[in-house]
Amino acid sequence: MLTPELSYQIMLHGFLLWTSMGFLMPIGILVIRMSYRQECRRRLKIILYIHATLQVLSLLLVTAAAIMSIRSFENYFKNNHQRIGLALYGVIWLQTGTGFLRPDRGSKGRSIWFSVHWLLGITVSLLGIINIYTGLQAYHTKTLRSTSVWNLTFTVEIAVIVFIYLLQQKWHYIMQSGVILGNEPVQPTDQETSSTYEKKELSAMPSSSEPC
Ligand code: HEM
Ligand code: HEM
Numbered sequence: 001m002l003t004p005e006l007s008y009q010i011m012l013h014g015f016l017l018w019t020s021m022g023f024l025m026p027i028g029i030l031v032i033r034m035s036y037r038q039e040c041r042r043r044l045k046i047i048l049y050i051h052a053t054l055q056v057l058s059l060l061l062v063t064a065a066a067i068m069s070i071r072s073f074e075n076y077f078k079n080n081h082q083r084i085g086l087a088l089y090g091v092i093w094l095q096t097g098t099g100f101l102r103p104d105r106g107s108k109g110r111s112i113w114f115s116v117h118w119l120l121g122i123t124v125s126l127l128g129i130i131n132i133y134t135g136l137q138a139y140h141t142k143t144l145r146s147t148s149v150w151n152l153t154f155t156v157e158i159a160v161i162v163f164i165y166l167l168q169q170k171w172h173y174i175m176q177s178g179v180i181l182g183n184e185p186v187q188p189t190d191q192e193t194s195s196t197y198e199k200k201e202l203s204a205m206p207s208s209s210e211p212c
Pocket of ligand 1: 013088
């Protein structure tokens with residue numbers, strides 16, 4: 001039976017999890033990707049702080065939603081939304097933990113750490129997005145209220161985030177092509193891309209004192 005109290009709890013649950021896993025977490029990922037090719041130490045530090053703050057904030061909101069849902073929902077964990085959701089409540093702590101336990105740039109374990117942190121981060125984020133869609137579906141089933149507007153709003157939001165994610169990968173190339181007017185456009189080869197990437201991953205942070 002859907003009491004007004006339960007209906008309110010479900011809406012709060014949806015709002016907290018959309019804000020955290022459906023917004024702050026993906027934005028935090030876009031932010032850290034701005035650190036690539038960034039040579040300025042100060043900017044790198046600021047970008048890292050923003051990434052960590054957004055992710056910790058997201059963790060706190062997810063945890064509040066978890067405590068709330070475990071207190072007021074049935075705790076049967078009988079469908080995929082509930083099972084994946086329960087797993088996410090735990091894994092997001094693990095992911096935040098790996099963020100704090102990172103080895104220094106240039107140290108031996110850094111690339112393994114990065115692979116784990118990247119893979120787990122992207123997986124958590126994708127499962128979070130899927131769970132928001134299945135959560136909206138569960139809300140519709142329980143309340144018989146239409147969720148078309150929420151589905152559309154979320155789809156537009158995710159489409160914009162994915163577009164920015166893909167653009168970030170090509171941004172340097174787009175900027176470079178614009179600058180080298182009159183010359184043959186320079187195609188970054190796979191080798192170039194990976195060597196720049198390796199430099200970033202494997203070398204210590206630049207100690208440049210250039211103003212930035
Ligand atoms: C990443 C986001 C989400 C996670 C991790 C999540 C997690 C969960 C979990 C673990 C439960 C089971 C709680 C229990 O029985 O103790 C649950 C139930 C529920 N969630 Fe979510 N949720 C998310 C997003 C949403 C959204 C956006 C809505 C939309 C309003 C929503 C609606 C519901 C509903 C209606 C239930 C009741 C149980 C059902 O019939 O499936 N959830 N959620
Ligand atoms: C749930 C929380 C978190 C998620 C989902 C997450 C996700 C990610 C993802 C996906 C990347 C790779 C971005 C890309 O290249 O596409 C990344 C990079 C990074 N994250 Fe997190 N992160 C989280 C928490 C944290 C925390 C708490 C810290 C630090 C205190 C942190 C530090 C970093 C650093 C330093 C990088 C860049 C690694 C490098 O390029 O060397 N992360 N994160």
